[in-house]
Amino acid sequence: MKVLRQFLIILMISLLGEILNRLLPFPVPASVYGLVLMLTALMTGLIRVPQVKEASVILIELMPVMFIPAAVGLMTAWDKLRPVVVPVIVITFVTTLFVMGVTGIVTEKVIEKTEKGAEE
Structure with a gap:
């Protein structure tokens, strides 16, 4: 319950x-x-x-x-995706690195602010 x-x-x-x-x-x-x-x-x-x-x-x-339905959808649309698979992989890789970098920077800033607030 x-x-x-x-x-x-x-x-x-x-x-x-x-x-x-x-x-x-x-x-x-x-x-x-x-x-x-x-x-x-x-x-x-x-x-x-x-x-x-x-x-x-x-x-x-x-x-x-x-994620299974999305993966199946990609498999059924493979003929349409084949011509653009390399640009999609590159874009995915680059944006993932960008998001990880920004997340790391923001996390560091939040930790610094939290530690400063705890000291005061």
Whole structure:
């Protein structure tokens, strides 16, 4: 029953993200709205981590299964992808390195700020 309640909380946040997607004229996916809402709720204490932890762990464990349809879709569209596979791989590699670099820099800045705040 506890896990069901946790799933319902996550689903309600997702539903609010869908509603925001329909109401706001921005090209932002509903899942992003839902993630921002969940982050805001967790940071403000509206939702506490124990209220969604077990359901979150289950969803994270199931996440690899969600990539199977995408992989099958790529396999069925291989004829169309073959001419652009090298540029796609290069772009994926370069953007992954860029994201990793920016994430590392931002993480270092956050850690520095956190350590400065703890010293004061």
